[in-house]
Amino acid sequence: MMKNFHEIENLSAYLDGQLASSESAKLESRLKADPELASALRDLRAARGILRQLPARKAPRNFTLTRQMVGLKPPLPRSYPLIRFATVFAAFLFLCSFTTNALTPMLSFGFGAGAPAPAAGMGGGCEGCEGSQVQEFAATEAPATEEAFAAEMAPAATEAPAATEEPAAADTAPSSSTAESPEILPTEIARVTEPTPSLKEPEQEPSAVTPAPETANQPGADSEPPALSIDWTMLFLGISILGIISLWVMKLTARNKWR
Amino acid sequence: MDETALITSAQQGDLNAFNTLVLHYQDAVFNTAVRILGDEDMAQDASQDAFISAFQSIRSFRGGSFKAWLLRTVTNACLDELRRQKRRPTTPLEPETSDGEEIDSPKWLADKSMTPAQKAEADELEHAIQHCLDALPAEFRTAVVLADVQGMDYTEVAAASKVPIGTIKSRIARARLRLRECLRSFEELIPSSFRLNEENA
Numbered sequence: 001m002m003k004n005f006h007e008i009e010n011l012s013a014y015l016d017g018q019l020a021s022s023e024s025a026k027l028e029s030r031l032k033a034d035p036e037l038a039s040a041l042r043d044l045r046a047a048r049g050i051l052r053q054l055p056a057r058k059a060p061r062n063f064t065l066t067r068q069m070v071g072l073k074p075p076l077p078r079s080y081p082l083i084r085f086a087t088v089f090a091a092f093l094f095l096c097s098f099t100t101n102a103l104t105p106m107l108s109f110g111f112g113a114g115a116p117a118p119a120a121g122m123g124g125g126c127e128g129c130e131g132s133q134v135q136e137f138a139a140t141e142a143p144a145t146e147e148a149f150a151a152e153m154a155p156a157a158t159e160a161p162a163a164t165e166e167p168a169a170a171d172t173a174p175s176s177s178t179a180e181s182p183e184i185l186p187t188e189i190a191r192v193t194e195p196t197p198s199l200k201e202p203e204q205e206p207s208a209v210t211p212a213p214e215t216a217n218q219p220g221a222d223s224e225p226p227a228l229s230i231d232w233t234m235l236f237l238g239i240s241i242l243g244i245i246s247l248w249v250m251k252l253t254a255r256n257k258w259r
Numbered sequence: 260m261d262e263t264a265l266i267t268s269a270q271q272g273d274l275n276a277f278n279t280l281v282l283h284y285q286d287a288v289f290n291t292a293v294r295i296l297g298d299e300d301m302a303q304d305a306s307q308d309a310f311i312s313a314f315q316s317i318r319s320f321r322g323g324s325f326k327a328w329l330l331r332t333v334t335n336a337c338l339d340e341l342r343r344q345k346r347r348p349t350t351p352l353e354p355e356t357s358d359g360e361e362i363d364s365p366k367w368l369a370d371k372s373m374t375p376a377q378k379a380e381a382d383e384l385e386h387a388i389q390h391c392l393d394a395l396p397a398e399f400r401t402a403v404v405l406a407d408v409q410g411m412d413y414t415e416v417a418a419a420s421k422v423p424i425g426t427i428k429s430r431i432a433r434a435r436l437r438l439r440e441c442l443r444s445f446e447e448l449i450p451s452s453f454r455l456n457e458e459n460a
Contacts, residue, residue, distance in 0.1 A: 060289070
């Protein structure tokens with residue numbers, strides 16, 4: 001088979017009937033005259049014939065596809081996207097309202113953070129202030145006090161009137177002891193009879209004032225309404241939870257139906 | 260089987276319609292894959308991948324021969340597999356005789372009514388042909404399998420291989436020449452019923 005490859009290509013195409021009729025006629029006349037070319041054609045035909053005799057392999061198993069294979073998902077109800085949107089929207093509103101309510105006290109604390117020092121100074125400068133004035137100051141302080149602080153002070157709430165009744169006596173109490181333990185404050189106040197130097201007044205002021213928050217703390221805390229009503233927050237939360245459950249049930253039902 | 264209606268349904272996402280087509284063409288697809296890859300397990304994987312790919316892209320089918328379109332898909336899957344194999348060459352785990360010859364598993368026989376002697380003969384011949392096919396470059400093998408084993412014309416083979424018809428013509432001719440040379444060494448295995456050299460007689 002020493003023919004050039006172009007001739008072999010034509011022979012192969014001729015064998016498959018892929019040659020134009022004019023070319024085929026030319027080749028046929030050459031095949032009659034050229035035994036080598038005819039031998040090459042026989043070789044090609046034999047090779048093709050052997051390949052065609054290959055037994056056809058049958059598929060050893062079925063190649064049918066499952067929905068999982070092709071990533072098909074069960075058809076969901078038409079209302080599914082709407083409910084999903086409502087759920088996401090409600091969850092968003094819930095987060096917004098919850099965040100707003102949570103941040104409101106912190107923000108008011110942040111705005112009032114500079115207030116206690118001058119207020120104490122002012123209060124301290126007010127010797128013999130009326131109980132109502134002290135309570136008023138305490139009321140302004142109440143939102144800024146932490147819950148733990150309020151809880152710590154709670155037992156002294158009953159003693160608050162004593163402190164407010166004797167503001168001058170409270171001035172003489174040691175600042176450290178009064179600040180640390182409000183419970184013993186009334187007894188100390190009772191023991192002190194002499195008036196104290198005016199220099200100590202600013203330091204002692206918190207001791208005179210600290211009992212007061214107990215009397216005004218609860219009304220002060222209640223007086224700060226949440227930015228958004230708790231009812232709305234709970235409503236958004238409820239819608240979100242309900243939506244999630246509905247979506248889950250719809251998916252489950254669709255999947256079961258699909259099977 | 261109304262193939263056109265099944266294809267239309269499959270294009271609209273009807274998996275059952277597509278599976279009917281799968282059942283109809285799975286033998287041709289697997290046969291093509293096993294001849295190109297020369298390995299049954301790999302051919303199964305390639306066939307399954309081809310059907311998955313075919314379902315996912317069936318909307319791109321614009322008419323014509325669905326079989327040719329499927330065979331093009333499986334050819335691509337086989338060529339991908341061969342490329343992967345080239346990157347990660349593996350040692351075959353096929354059992355061998357003491358002489359180092361592979362023991363061919365006679366699972367697949369075209370005619371189950373053959374006698375054991377005929378089966379053995381056919382097995383040996385098939386093994387010899389597959390051996391010669393495997394020795395061909397992947398492009399030549401693909402062309403000759405599609406043309407001679409699946410009986411596709413040059414236009415369909417060209418479309419399946421995404422090369423011009425001239426290239427296919429050349430590949431088929433070269434593949435046949437090489438196969439003929441290779442099969443010469445197995446001349447004694449070619450039984451008289453498989454000898455097509457009547458012109459030589």
